[in-house]
Amino acid sequence: MKILCVSDQIDPLVYTASIKERFADIDLVLGAGDLPMDYLDFIVSSLNKPLLFVFGNHNLEDLPLYRKERFSMEAFRADIYRGSGATHAGSKITREGGLLVAGLGGSMRYNRGGNQFSDFEMYLRILALIPKLFFNRVFRGRFVDILLTHAPPRGIHDLNDPCHRGFKAFRWFIEVFKPAYLVHGHVHLYDLNSVRDSKYRTTRVINAFGHYVIDVKDRR
Numbered sequence: 001m002k003i004l005c006v007s008d009q010i011d012p013l014v015y016t017a018s019i020k021e022r023f024a025d026i027d028l029v030l031g032a033g034d035l036p037m038d039y040l041d042f043i044v045s046s047l048n049k050p051l052l053f054v055f056g057n058h059n060l061e062d063l064p065l066y067r068k069e070r071f072s073m074e075a076f077r078a079d080i081y082r083g084s085g086a087t088h089a090g091s092k093i094t095r096e097g098g099l100l101v102a103g104l105g106g107s108m109r110y111n112r113g114g115n116q117f118s119d120f121e122m123y124l125r126i127l128a129l130i131p132k133l134f135f136n137r138v139f140r141g142r143f144v145d146i147l148l149t150h151a152p153p154r155g156i157h158d159l160n161d162p163c164h165r166g167f168k169a170f171r172w173f174i175e176v177f178k179p180a181y182l183v184h185g186h187v188h189l190y191d192l193n194s195v196r197d198s199k200y201r202t203t204r205v206i207n208a209f210g211h212y213v214i215d216v217k218d219r220r
Contacts, residue, residue: 149183
């Protein structure tokens with residue numbers, strides 16, 4: 001199963017008329033934040049494949065649509081995106097193509113901007129997922145396959161400045177729930193020698209900046 005991971009910038013290798021040919025073997029798309037919804041919709045409509053995404057700390061115009069009551073007009077507008085294949089995966093666990101994907105968007109708090117959290121707040125968001133994680137462990141044999149985030153874990157692919165510092169909570173998540181992958185964005189890669197793919201414990205940590213393709217086993 002091949003997964004196209006995207007984040008943080010509109011990649012000309014993706015946003016092109018030849019997207020169908022270049023990514024013909026893609027089964028699933030993961031959006032790791034800071035991308036406009038129009039771009040995600042382009043990918044969905046072009047590839048005709050499901051797309052799961054989280055919000056980052058930029059491009060938050062549509063974030064309120066996903067924080068309203070289920071039967072509101074805002075939720076109906078959000079369903080337009082879901083109907084086209086782009087599904088908000090934030091703060092929940094989604095089963096897609098045999099894979100269990102947990103989503104935790106946002107960045108470390110560094111100013112008064114939207115979708116920013118302290119480490120303590122991120123731990124609380126993880127705690128809210130624990131019932132579903134243990135349900136998966138009992139009935140599906142594992143907690144989760146992929147953790148989709150915007151920010152990286154602390155000390156893995158992150159930077160020292162307050163904005164781009166990673167979450168300790170994500171390292172804890174890896175150590176306890178052992179996802180096969182953690183896919184994040186947020187840290188831009190302008191140096192070809194920058195590390196994009198790392199291993200921590202049993203988890204591959206992938207920086208999806210621009211785009212990156214991973215090949216995973218279907219775990220139905």
